[in-house]
Amino acid sequence: MTYSLTVRDHMMIAHSLAGEVFGPAQRLHGATYVVDAAFRTAELDADGLVVDIGRATDALRGILSTLSYRNLDDEPEFAGVNTTTERLCKVVADRLVAAVRAGELGGGTVSAIEVTLRESHVAWATYEVTL
Numbered sequence: 001m002t003y004s005l006t007v008r009d010h011m012m013i014a015h016s017l018a019g020e021v022f023g024p025a026q027r028l029h030g031a032t033y034v035v036d037a038a039f040r041t042a043e044l045d046a047d048g049l050v051v052d053i054g055r056a057t058d059a060l061r062g063i064l065s066t067l068s069y070r071n072l073d074d075e076p077e078f079a080g081v082n083t084t085t086e087r088l089c090k091v092v093a094d095r096l097v098a099a100v101r102a103g104e105l106g107g108g109t110v111s112a113i114e115v116t117l118r119e120s121h122v123a124w125a126t127y128e129v130t131l
Contacts (some may be wrong), residue, residue: 005050006038007057009016011068011127015083020080028073033063033086034062034118037096041108051100064094089115089127096130 012032017025024058036062062067070085081087093115100110110131 002040002042003044003050004038004040005053005055005056005107006036007060008034008036009057009060009064010034010063011064013025013067013070013072013074013077013083013088017084019082030069030087031119033088035060035092036114036116036118037058037092038116039100039105039107039110040112040114040115041051041110043108045108046108047107049107051105051110055105059096059104060092063095063099067091085117085119085125086127089117090129091126092117093129097131 010033012030014028014030016028019026037056039056041050044050060065067088072078096113096115099100099105100113112130114126114128116124116126
């Protein structure tokens with residue numbers, strides 16, 4: 001049995017993707033992502049929580065604010081890599097893992113985090129990390 005709590009936000013970025021496989025996305029373009037972050041645990045904490053919804057929402061918003069309204073091609077942390085939807089899922093998930101490990105979200109022992117970036121109503125990517 002697993003409990004799950006999901007929070008949602010969004011981010012708007014600009015980027016280009018290197019490689020012929022990306023076709024017209026090789027040119028600079030924008031993307032607006034709906035971002036879902038799901039936290040999982042087998043056991044709730046003493047208050048009946050997976051994580052605190054308010055803290056999780058704030059953590060996700062803070063992480064996305066460091067990426068939003070930026071051309072990711074100009075960000076040093078992404079130098080030399082394609083900022084695909086899949087890669088951005090991992091970046092967000094890794095930052096949420098750090099927040100959980102720092103005790104910033106409250107709640108119980110999180111066993112996994114799943115981050116989904118929805119690029120449109122027909123395409124999205126997900127990354128899941130086990131803690």
